[in-house]
Amino acid sequence: MDTTIEVSGLHKRFGQTPAVDGLSFTARPGHVTGFVGPNGAGKSTTMRMLVGLDLPDSGHAHIGGRPYRALRTPLYEVGALLDAGAIHPNRRGRDHLLWLAHSHGLSARRVDELLELVGLASAGRRRAGGYSLGMRQRLGIATALLGDPPVLLLDEPVNGLDPEGIRWIRGLLRSLAAEGRTVLISSHLMSELEDSADHLVVVGRGRLVAETGVAELLAAASGNRVAVRTEARVQAIAVLTGEGAAVAATGRDTLTVTDLPAERVIALLTTHTIPFSEVSAHRATLEEAYMELTRDSTEFHAAGDSALAHHPGED
Numbered sequence: 001m002d003t004t005i006e007v008s009g010l011h012k013r014f015g016q017t018p019a020v021d022g023l024s025f026t027a028r029p030g031h032v033t034g035f036v037g038p039n040g041a042g043k044s045t046t047m048r049m050l051v052g053l054d055l056p057d058s059g060h061a062h063i064g065g066r067p068y069r070a071l072r073t074p075l076y077e078v079g080a081l082l083d084a085g086a087i088h089p090n091r092r093g094r095d096h097l098l099w100l101a102h103s104h105g106l107s108a109r110r111v112d113e114l115l116e117l118v119g120l121a122s123a124g125r126r127r128a129g130g131y132s133l134g135m136r137q138r139l140g141i142a143t144a145l146l147g148d149p150p151v152l153l154l155d156e157p158v159n160g161l162d163p164e165g166i167r168w169i170r171g172l173l174r175s176l177a178a179e180g181r182t183v184l185i186s187s188h189l190m191s192e193l194e195d196s197a198d199h200l201v202v203v204g205r206g207r208l209v210a211e212t213g214v215a216e217l218l219a220a221a222s223g224n225r226v227a228v229r230t231e232a233r234v235q236a237i238a239v240l241t242g243e244g245a246a247v248a249a250t251g252r253d254t255l256t257v258t259d260l261p262a263e264r265v266i267a268l269l270t271t272h273t274i275p276f277s278e279v280s281a282h283r284a285t286l287e288e289a290y291m292e293l294t295r296d297s298t299e300f301h302a303a304g305d306s307a308l309a310h311h312p313g314e315d
């Protein structure tokens with residue numbers, strides 16, 4: 001079964017508000033795709049259209065080439081966490097899962113397995129009304145995973161989780177993708193996607209700002225820069241510029257080298273017996289990369305609407 005998520009030319013308005021405004025992107029199996037953008041960017045609306053809770057005005061949001069409503073066994077094909085609050089406060093967490101499991105021919109054992117997996121084994125018999133937001137998120141994730149689906153759509157799954165919970169969900173998402181599943185998670189904070197997403201769809205005001213690999217984005221933002229600490233600045237500059245690198249003196253004993261990998265810088269300094277105490281690659285954080293990306297997209301906005309999709313590396 002094809003499990004690619006494909007959003008194409010998607011439009012949705014609420015009254016005068018364009019919530020989603022011509023959005024297109026793809027989320028592929030085996031990847032965690034981060035769907036990121038500020039509050040009100042249209043992420044939840046897109047997710048709701050992916051599972052048929054809202055209808056597009058035009059365009060499509062397909063899973064495996066079909067709309068969600070055409071799936072024959074949705075629980076086994078697509079797991080979704082859209083609104084962690086959507087559970088009756090009097091219902092116990094385990095009963096919520098049991099009801100869903102039994103109506104789909106799944107066993108109580110599967111329910112207990114999942115409660116264990118999401119860390120709710122002991123809390124499962126308590127009423128959901130007493131759950132913290134983090135516990136409701138965990139129950140929502142268990143619900144999404146119940147039918148062992150190859151596609152997962154999780155809207156702000158990190159919301160409400162404590163640092164241990166955030167570490168846990170990052171590992172879970174990575175392992176679900178490593179099993180070949182298509183995982184789409186939304187967040188309004190880039191930092192939440194650090195160490196979990198490997199592909200990014202960045203949106204703003206209902207439109208695509210960028211669709212890019214995380215490694216590609218970080219490499220572009222890091223700008224092939226290497227920091228060198230040496231007491232022999234003059235000799236180091238001579239050797240490194242001789243190799244075609246751009247070198248800037250950035251402190252009394254520090255240099256910033258552009259366009260030469262750290263390994264090559266070390267090899268050159270060693271060969272020429274130039275002493276150094278540090279050579280390190282500058283690695284941008286995802287947050288820095290995001291700032292750079294959205295700054296560019298703002299410039300595109302100012303220049304006109306034709307080039308909203310900015311792919312780093314293409315300029």
Ligand SMILES: Nc1ncnc2c1ncn2[C@@H]1O[C@H](COP(=O)(O)OP(=O)(O)OP(=O)(O)O)[C@@H](O)[C@H]1O
Nearest residue numbers: 014017018019038039040041042043044045046188
């Ligand atoms: N049912 C609705 N009725 C009216 N306007 C809506 C409705 N749902 C969403 N909107 C509007 O559509 C826009 C996109 O909202 P959406 O919730 O999809 O954004 P989001 O990126 O998920 O934001 P957040 O991070 O805050 O969840 C916002 O301006 C929002 O107010």
